[in-house]
Amino acid sequence: MIEAKLYATLRALADGNKSVEIEGGSTVGAALDQLVTCYPKLRDGLFDDRGAVRGFVAVMVNGRDIRHLDGLDSLIEDGATLDIFPPVAGGAIVA
Numbered sequence: 001m002i003e004a005k006l007y008a009t010l011r012a013l014a015d016g017n018k019s020v021e022i023e024g025g026s027t028v029g030a031a032l033d034q035l036v037t038c039y040p041k042l043r044d045g046l047f048d049d050r051g052a053v054r055g056f057v058a059v060m061v062n063g064r065d066i067r068h069l070d071g072l073d074s075l076i077e078d079g080a081t082l083d084i085f086p087p088v089a090g091g092a093i094v095a
Helices: 028-038 042-046
Strands: 002-006 019-022 058-061 081-085
Touching (some): 002 028, 019 028, 028 081
Antiparallel strands (some): 002 019
């Protein structure tokens, strides 16, 4: 099993779940496919029209950003944790 942890606005797209266990697969792409099969509303939040992870969505495997690994082809093993962060906007600090 793989634990997928969802943060902020992505939780609402997964019926309010903060964490979901999925069967996953051998790659991050296969694990995310399983996740969006369980929670179809997540598809538009995670992927663009070409099927790539949206530019401002961060997907981490055991704390490592897949953009610095092999992207969706990054290997993932049973027992791994996927942390998935939606785009985050900041504000200005006013003194």
